[in-house]
Amino acid sequence: MSVQSYCPVKPISNGLQIKQHFPVFDSAPEDVFFDNASTTQKPQSVIDVFQRFYSAECSNAGRAVYPSSFRAAQSIEQARRDVARFINADVNEIAFTAGATDSLNAVAWSWGLSNLKDGDEILYCPQDHSSAVLPWQNLQAIMASLGRTIRLIPFSIHAVGDYDFQSIKQALSDRTRLIALSHIHHVFGVDMEIGEIRNIVGPHVKISLDASQSIGHTTVDVQKLDADFLSFSGHKMFAGNGVGILYAKAKHHERLTPFRSGGRSEPVVAGATGQSRAEFIDKIESGTANIPAISSLSAAIQFIDRIGLPEIETHVSFLTSQLILQLSTLNGIVFAPGPVTCGCPGGFGILSFRFEQAESLDIASALAYEKIYVRSGLHCRADHTNSDDFIRVSMHAYNTVDDIQIMTESLRGILS
Ligand SMILES: Cc1ncc(COP(=O)(O)O)c(C=O)c1O
Known part of the structure; x- marks a missing residue:
């Protein structure tokens, strides 16, 4: 044209x-x-979060009963609520990671390891970002070392920049368990029509959606997108470096293997929300959280909402x-x-x-x-x-x- x-x-x-x-x-x-x-x-409001935390509030979250520790735990849970609202998810479906790459690895590890059987297939597009593809290749190698075989089946990009639906239809089989997709392509810059692809693959194939380039640019609504897993980074939406988000549909939580195991926040956090901490969150988050980066998500979302x-x-x-x-x-x-x-x-x-x-x-x-x-x-x-x-x-x-x-x-x- x-x-x-x-x-x-x-x-x-x-x-x-x-x-x-x-x-x-x-x-x-x-x-x-x-x-x-x-x-x-x-923006200044995000920078202020880091300045305030390190100059006046520095403490670990949910491990002590003194005020700054309690506030750190509260600000993490506030960020979880803000992110959940921003993408139309439930608060218990949001876990914090180190970034989109970390979230995408968590899907492959946490869901893939415990749910894929010999001969199962994952569909992926070689023109997508490595962070959405390599975790599956890594999982394939890990599973091979355990004597299990999964197949990675590529599909292609159409000449105009979105996914080639025909090639997805050809790649699809009764062994397809998950398709890895991008919401907006990081090189071609087009909406990859996730709704159409859901119709093609049907309700039983899981969608792992990389929203790294759509978050903060357009509405990311996990209900409308019908994504099973959704990943993105804070630093691409005005928040600080070192925080990512993994959304996982509640019905999958039970069947996930812990991604990182180790120290957990204690019930001070549960007291802040009045709810017990979701099993999913404990499977993905452990160790000391990146508190200022997570808190900066609230400031970034507020900034986006203001505009x-x-x-x-x-x-x-x-x-x-x-x-x-x-x-x-x-x-x-x-x-x-x-x-x-x-x-x-x-x-x-x-x-x-x-x-x-x-x-x-x-x-x-x-x-x-x-x-x-x-x-x-x-x-x-x-x-x-x-x-x-x-x-x-x-x-x-x-x-x-x-x-x-x-x-x-x-x-x-x-x-x-
Ligand atoms: C589409 C896409 N996915 C994943 C990533 C990885 O993001 P991060 O490096 O923040 O983990 C990027 C980064 O450029 C990206 O553009």
Whole structure:
């Protein structure tokens, strides 16, 4: 399709106003940060959580009866409630991990080890992020060492960037137990149509959904998505580093093997919520929690709520359409599958492309020299062999049309 036929949505929120909440831009106002799929910058309210914890509240959670320890336990449970509300889950279905990668490993280990039998099959897409694929390869090797065989069956990406439904239908068999999916693709930036895939695979195949690139960009509703497991990281949604979320449907909890065993929080936590601690949480969490990072999830969710998730989605979609229009004026540009090829009226802020006349790495390096930060390379896709080397721009709430103009003009200069 012609990019001219894009119909951009008018932005409701103004990226510049949002930018004021991020101290990193105070010291570097000229920086264009276009690597948000990798990590987001942090608003002051999130930074304050870390400052407060380490300067005034430092203690371990749920292991003592003095006030700061009690408050630490309470703030973890508050974050659990906030996350549960944010993704429409029950609070007992939320466990904290070290990050999306950790959560995805927990699914493979915790569910896979105790539920897969000889000859069972897992479907996966080699073009997805390694963190969604390698845990299954690792489990396969562990099970082989125990004399058990599971099969990993690949399916492919369609030319427009979403999953190829036909190849999923072909990969499906009566031994399929789980399909690993991404909600929004980290290179192609399109919605991977999870509802359609649920219809194809039926109710008995488990879905492990990687929401790393959709969280904070669009609504992630575990009921509507009908995901059995859902994983994402705090640091990609404005919260601190070192915390991830694993959602697991309540009906699966009983059949999970403990992922990490060790010290647990004591009943001070249960007292805070009036409920006994869910079995699932104890199977996934143990040892000292990353208290400030977990607490920062509440601040990050509050920040997103203040702007409004629909407003962020509209703004980022508008930026994506503007980016396509502007980049299309550059000679030699080749767009990766994604918003351009699927004919979507906007996007989720991720756009990948390359130039016929130059290496992506060279372009990304030249842009970095001009303080414009993008990514180049294979972007952690599990299958490297046939992949193109793309430049990826990924935008969020604080990016502006000016950022896009600055980058486009820099690219024009670099390419000339
Ligand atoms: C789609 C996707 N899944 C998983 C991950 C892994 O996230 P983390 O490194 O926070 O564990 C990423 C990170 O870029 C990602 O883009």
